[in-house]
Amino acid sequence: MMKRIVSTFCLLALFSLVVYPKTSRIAINVYISENTSLSKESRDYLSDKVSRLLSDNDVLGKNYSDRFYITAKVHIADKHIINGMPQRISQELEITYKIGDAVDNIVYSTYSETYTGIGTNETKSQINAFSQIKSNDAYSKFIQEAKDRIVQFYSERCGSIIQEAEINAQNKEYDKAIYQLSLVPYGVDCYNDVLAQLKRIYFEKTEYENLSLLSQAQQAWNSNPTKDGAKKAVGYLREIKPSPSTQKQVQELLDSMNRKLQTDEEREWEFMLKQYEHEQELKLQEEQNSADLLNTCIQLGYDFLSSNFQPINLIGNLLSW
Structure with missing residues (x-):
């Protein structure tokens, strides 16, 4: 025995x-401002659709990194009532997507698209419009541009990331060190x-x-x-x-x-x-x-972030995009 x-x-x-695995592991968070005319139901639905865009383009779609975000600002270009039984509302919504570094307050990539939705109320009309959000070549190009900039960000800082992780490991802050290293794509x-x-x-x-x-x-x-x-x-x-x-x-x-x-x-x-x-x-x-040791480390990093991340005035930067 x-x-x-x-x-x-x-x-x-x-x-x-x-x-x-040779995957990018680029970590981009989704941020949909509450300072908008959208209802909570519409915001949540939009957030889910934007997350799907990231997922479809091999971009990590959960809160893992603490600095890279995609925002989606909605502008109502047109709204009118369609008479009938029942009465319906038609809205033309222009969405501007931006991906950038919320810590350094730099926008890496921008893309706009217009959608038209019809529903028996404003929320249903908006959700109908957002349902049309699907990945395509234009979205992929928009996201790839941001991914390339993020890779460049880590390339320029790689030495200092490794050095800082080593210091944290020497101080027995292993999860923090693993978190820092596991973000490098x-x-x-x-x-x-x-x-x-x-x-x-x-x-x-x-x-x-x-x-x-x-x-x-x-x-x-x-x-x-x-x-x-x-x-x-x-x-x-x-x-x-x-x-x-x-x-x-x-x-x-x-x-x-x-x-x-x-x-x-x-x-x-x-x-x-x-x-x-x-x-x-x-x-x-x-x-x-398990997929491999790397995935284990990624999960440790995510657990560390979930337990320790304190926003460093990112919201003000995100609202300005």
Whole structure:
């Protein structure tokens, strides 16, 4: 049984074979101002349609980056009532799309399109117009222009991004470092350097967290060398990610608990140990069945942003576009 646990950890070497996908991972957020005559229902629908445009053009459509945005400003060019039963409203809506850097307040790309919608009220008329928003060559050119500018942005700052991530990693701010690096898109000159740094920091974070959990497991067992102490210790061990660096210490702790427990407790301990082994195997399988280590890092970055991002007066810039 213990040998199987060892072999499970050894499978981690497969991570060295990871092939990273060559996708842009450009991160652009959608911002639809509330300072508009549109109803909330219309704004939400417009936001969904603009998000779909980003998705259709291989642009990350969720709040992940904290600086690049697409805005859509609506201008009512014409509105009139169509008599009949029921009475309907026709609206001609001109939408101006802009993509840019909200931190530096720079617009990278602009595009306008006009849509006509008819409905029994203004909201339905607007939603009917927005339903016509679909990706086409003009949209793709508009978005590609912005993507090229964003790649240029990261190319010019790549060295400083790597350096800042390294400082954060040295300060044990691993999630922040991973977040910074995972934003760098494919196509930047230093992309391979970023991936190498990203992988190194991810495993450094894993080792640091594993050692902390292992220390807590050892303390739980040393302070109460009984089945209850073993149960608590295994609870910490379950949180440890498969890693060759902690494999030997985990095995030594399990061996010491195995020797110490009395005969009448062995059956319960055996069940607990089997359950732990099974969970570790599933955990490793789940890691390997993920798209790749890069996607794991991207999710860590997104979690960090969700928990820590504080707007730095971006709204004023976005409203001025």
